[in-house]
Amino acid sequence: MSRRKSPPAPLERDAKVVVGAFLVSGVVHLVKPxxxxxxxxxxxxxxxxxxVWSGVAEIAGALGMVFRPTRRLAGxxxxxxxxxxxxxxxxxxxxxxxxxxxxxxxxxxxxxxxxLPMIRGALRAGR
Numbered sequence: 271m272s273r274r275k276s277p278p279a280p281l282e283r284d285a286k287v288v289v290g291a292f293l294v295s296g297v298v299h300l301v302k303p304x305x306x307x308x309x310x311x312x313x314x315x316x317x318x319x320x321x322v323w324s325g326v327a328e329i330a331g332a333l334g335m336v337f338r339p340t341r342r343l344a345g346x347x348x349x350x351x352x353x354x355x356x357x358x359x360x361x362x363x364x365x366x367x368x369x370x371x372x373x374x375x376x377x378x379x380x381x382x383x384x385x386l387p388m389i390r391g392a393l394r395a396g397r
Contacts, residue, residue, distance in 0.1 A: 284391030285335060288348060291388065292332035299325020309362040327351050335395040345396025349389045356385055 281289065298305060303321040310317045331351060334344025363378040 279338075281335065282391070282394050284387060285345070285395035286391075288388055288391040288395065289332045289335050292328040292348065296325040296328030296332065299328065306358070308365065309358045311357050311361050314358075324351065324355060331392070335392070342396040345392050345394070348392035348395070352385055352389045352392060356382075359385065 299321055303318055303325070306321045307317055310320065314320055327347070328351065331344050331348035334340040335348060359378070359381055363375075363382060366375045366378040369375070
């Protein structure tokens, strides 16, 4: 008598948001890396290469969270990536505050606390 495997648990909504955001952002990292160059802190070497590889990491993390066998590792790695890129988001907000574009300033500042639910979503995907 064979036992039927139960289907994998669906991703929680917050994990789905992380997957979608990582897929979109990862593609932009690969197709238009110059978009992210102004956000790179000066102390990070090889800006273009770091941007491209972080895009690859985002896509790999997103795909890994979709599939049950890799979900735990991908969720943890994606959360680590979000923590790792946080300095770039802080740099982007600081740079925006020196400019005059109020909408961009608001968006970059609002993005900073949104990292926390993204990290939580990535970790929840791994459960």
